[in-house]
Amino acid sequence: MSKAAKALFVSQPAISKSIRNLETDLGVLLFVRHAKGVTLTKEGQLLYDHVATAFRQIHEGEKLLHQLRDRSFGAIRIGISNTLCKYYFMPFLNRFHQVYPKLKIEIVNRTSLETMKLLEEGFLDCAIISDIKSEQTLEYIELMKIQDIFVSRQRPPKEVIPLKDLEKYPMLLLERNNATRDHLERFLEQHHVVLNVDIEISSMEFLVEFAKIGLGVASVIGNFVAEEIHDKKIYEWPVIPGIPQRSIGLLFDKKRGISIACNTFIEFMKTDNGI
Numbered sequence: 577m578s579k580a581a582k583a584l585f586v587s588q589p590a591i592s593k594s595i596r597n598l599e600t601d602l603g604v605l606l607f608v609r610h611a612k613g614v615t616l617t618k619e620g621q622l623l624y625d626h627v628a629t630a631f632r633q634i635h636e637g638e639k640l641l642h643q644l645r646d647r648s649f650g651a652i653r654i655g656i657s658n659t660l661c662k663y664y665f666m667p668f669l670n671r672f673h674q675v676y677p678k679l680k681i682e683i684v685n686r687t688s689l690e691t692m693k694l695l696e697e698g699f700l701d702c703a704i705i706s707d708i709k710s711e712q713t714l715e716y717i718e719l720m721k722i723q724d725i726f727v728s729r730q731r732p733p734k735e736v737i738p739l740k741d742l743e744k745y746p747m748l749l750l751e752r753n754n755a756t757r758d759h760l761e762r763f764l765e766q767h768h769v770v771l772n773v774d775i776e777i778s779s780m781e782f783l784v785e786f787a788k789i790g791l792g793v794a795s796v797i798g799n800f801v802a803e804e805i806h807d808k809k810i811y812e813w814p815v816i817p818g819i820p821q822r823s824i825g826l827l828f829d830k831k832r833g834i835s836i837a838c839n840t841f842i843e844f845m846k847t848d849n850g851i
Contacts, residue, residue: 650837651680655691655703659756659780663800664720664824665704672844679837688755695827701838702828706797707755717826717842719849724760724822725798726813727805729790739769739815746774746792748783756780760795763819784810 599606606620616624656665661683669681686694688705695703695714706722726742734741749771750757764771774792777783784801787794787810794810804810826845828834834842845851 653682655684655700723798724819727810728793732813747771748792748794751776
């Protein structure tokens with residue numbers, strides 16, 4: 577009993593009183609008192625086993641919270657499209673992993689529209705999307721501007737091509753219900769242009785490859801094909817009027833609460849993009 581009093585920085589009578597109060601509350605005898613101290617009764621041992629387990633779990637919980645605070649433990653579930661994952665996110669992910677190697681990242685590949693829905697339903701911590709609707713209520717941080725362009729293996733027939741002229745060429749587009757395709761369709765509709773679509777596919781990577789082998793004129797994100805254009809593997813077809821710029825952004829729901837790991841990721845992305 578004296579050891580317990582010393583460890584808890586209280587007097588021995590105070591501990592004895594606390595034990596008596598606990599025994600009274602529980603209606604059982606917890607300790608057998610003798611000349612050399614006290615030993616647990618069977619009921620006392622039963623209570624001790626359960627309490628010891630609870631204290632171990634509390635200790636483990638505190639330990640995990642310290643690890644979360646120190647960024648040595650944690651997980652982030654990020655939604656992103658295949659296109660943005662390949663062309664934009666992979667270099668960033670490498671830099672983030674070098675700084676925070678203990679933080680686990682789960683990547684959920686969906687279109688931007690599907691990703692937004694998953695975020696609203698609470699299945700994701702955050703998302704990187706290539707389009708944002710004005711009525712969107714989620715928190716949005718713009719990371720960079722992107723420009724949609726048209727490309728082909730052939731050189732453009734004119735220095736600047738009237739948008740309407742594209743109706744004469746076989747077109748390669750991303751499939752419908754995709755943020756990039758929706759952005760293009762809204763633009764074309766405004767200018768009363770109906771394209772002759774030969775191929776629709778879910779992957780921008782394949783659109784670029786199809787354009788390289790001469791299957792048609794592809795609608796792609798110019799920021800992601802700068803190297804192919806520089807190496808003359810494909811040529812940009814400038815059109816007038818040009819497609820409006822849009823942005824890539826980081827999307828999250830502040831109202832649901834943000835974990836330490838997710839907040840670390842958000843702040844790292846902002847710093848990495850000079851925000």
